Amino acid sequence: MTRLEDLLTASAERSPGATALLLGSAGDGGEAMTYAELDATTNRIARTLVDRGVRPGDRVGVLAAKTPWTIAALIGTLKAGGVYVPVDSASPAPRVARIVRSAEPTVLLADATATTLIDGLMDEGLEDLPVGSLADPLVGERFTTAFSRGDIEAEAADGLVVGKTSDLAHLLFTSGSTGVPKGVMITHDMVTAFVDWALAHFGTKPGDRISGHPPLHFDLSTFDIYATLAAGAELHLVPASLGLDARKTAAFIRDHELTQWFSVPSVLTYLARFDAVAQDDFPALERLLWCGEVLPTPILAHWMRKLPRVRFTNLYGPTEATIASSYYDVPQVPDDESVPVPIGLPCAGESLVVLEDGRPAATGEIGELYIGGVGLSPGYWRDQEKTDAAFVTGPDGERIYRTGDLARVDEAGVVHFLGRTDSQIKSRGYRIELGEVETAVNTVAGVRECAVVGVDLGGFEGTTICCAYSVAQGAELPVNDMRRAVTGLLPRYMVPAKWLVLDELPKNVNGKIDRPVLRERFRPAPKESE
Known part of the structure; x- marks a missing residue:
């Protein structure tokens, strides 16, 4: 197996002048890095981190927008022997503070999108955590940066040799049922095994232009980054503003x-x-x-x-x-x-x-x-x-x-x-797969998007089947018409009892339908005390 940063180095040696990363386009002030530039930048970041005390196995928090420099920060952390922890800089400070306390990073790397968040982390009692800037200037009310992008660019560009393929590469924090995020440990060899399969199966090659759509704290982005770099292709970062x-x-x-x-x-x-x-x-x-x-x-x-x-x-x-x-x-x-x-x-x-x-x-x-x-x-x-x-x-x-x-x-x-096993509910004495109900709803003409959830509303029938949906542009689909259409597709006991028509279904930070939020939308508002 190969360490992930070696995928970049090998492509940089083969095709140093080829474009590796692109955000936007040259005509509208976009950012780009060639393989040689990306390799050199990641080496400089690695040396900066080592100079600031990062040792093999140490965690480095990355709180920044999806840009070429942020991708370089991830790989630079690996070149320093560290473990990167990508964090959504739009998340509330209390949640991020729980992640930071769990991961115990040696340093945070951030850009201007995270200034307010880092100020919030200082309020959460993390004021001693060093912060490095990926995009000058980075000025907060509660913190000062330990080093700047200029300091990084002044470092030597030759590489470091550290680590094994069995080492941790990154921690990805997912939602936890208790409200405390769970850190999933991902090693270098786990990712390279998938990349090897994907390159062979999809035939990715130099010159391919690959989308980079998911946020960096979502594991799908790992495929985009490392399969692209391994193939010597171009990664086109899709702006979150879209x-x-x-x-x-x-x-x-x-x-x-x-x-x-x-x-x-x-x-x-x-x-x-x-x-x-x-x-x-x-x-x-x-x-x-x-x-x-x-x-x-x-x-x-x-x-x-x-x-x-x-x-x-x-x-x-x-x-x-x-x-x-x-x-x-x-x-x-x-x-x-x-x-x-x-x-x-x-x-x-x-x-x-x-x-x-x-x-x-x-x-x-x-x-x-x-x-x-x-x-x-x-x-x-x-x-x-x-x-x-x-x-x-x-x-x-x-x-x-x-x-x-x-x-x-x-x-x-x-x-x-x-x-899901937890999407199998019992309602009115029947065992029902909510996925089957959702499939039926999606076949109704005019539905743009839908989600079916089970909510315990305290009724005699058990869990209540609830459906939220949005309507395609130019279409009309009132609840009565929707209920009638679904009744023609499913047994009556599987037809949702509660309906919501929304302009847009709520999404979580990874772009998936946020079902916990929907469940709360279906719960009756608590009665005010007299």
Whole structure:
């Protein structure tokens, strides 16, 4: 295996003048770095960190917008032997403070987007934490920087040699059920194993133009960064300012002549519902990938009809198993748009196991999905109890991760995702998969996006099925019409009892539908005391 920073160095030696990173375009004041420039910048950052006391295994917090210099900060941390901890600089200070206290970074690297946040961290009692600036000037009310971008640029550009492939590369903090974020430990060899598979499977090559859409604290960005650098391709960083503006996002794909687009499904849904993609659009695009949640089959069919030359692949996998553990190359436009897309076959070195009562489920039987193999995390940072609960021993003695997802394996060995174990509810005496209800709702003409959640409203029927949806531009779909349409697709006991029509469904920081927020929207407001 190879350390992640070596992927950059090798490409810089092969093609020093090729473009590695691009934010925006030269005509509108964009930023770019060649492979030689990126390699030199990461070396300077590494030397700066070592000079400031970072030792192998130390954590470095990175609180900055998605720019070439921020990508350099991540890789520079690795070259110093450190472990980077990317943090959403738009998050509230109390949550970030919990992450910082858990990770105990030696230093924070930040840019101007994080100034208010770092001031807030000082208020949370972290005033002794050194802060380095990636973009001068960085001036806060409660802190001063320990070193500046100018100090970094004054360092020598020759590299350092540290570390092993089994070392931690980064900590990715995910939501915790107790309200305390969980730090998933990711090693160099876990990421390089996936990158090796992905390069071979997708055929990524020098000159490819790859999207960098997910935020840096989301594990999908790890694939974008390191697969691109390993291939000697160009990573086109998608500005967060695009948000969910369908037409601007489509223009970005078109204008940058991207050969690969990778994002969560909600982005694809917005582009489709706003009809932002023309027939045979994006002539340079070769492949379109998605991961993170279910892409409604009608949306996929829409894209495949619009872009018949493009290869479409569904990737599946939790953060704890590194980016993705399985893939499904969609062979043709789906015949039946009510059938969800499979999550497919294991990536090289991975295993997907469906267990029922601790034993392998028979073909076609529903069970809980577990993952094993080369992508498996060592566990949660400094939390052995949560690690032991999630990472268990399988029937054949293999260490496996409990995904909490329901699945079945068909006769061809293809795995089908059937929803979360916690999305299986009991309502009116029936056991119901909310994913099946969601699939039905998505097939109704005029639906732009939907989510179905179970909420305990204290009624006699048990958990109440609740559906929130938004309507495609120019369409009208009142609740009565929606209920009537869904009643024609599902048994009456599966039809949602509560409905919300929203202009836009709430999203979390990773762009996924925020189901906990939706559940709260369906709960009745507490009565004011007399």
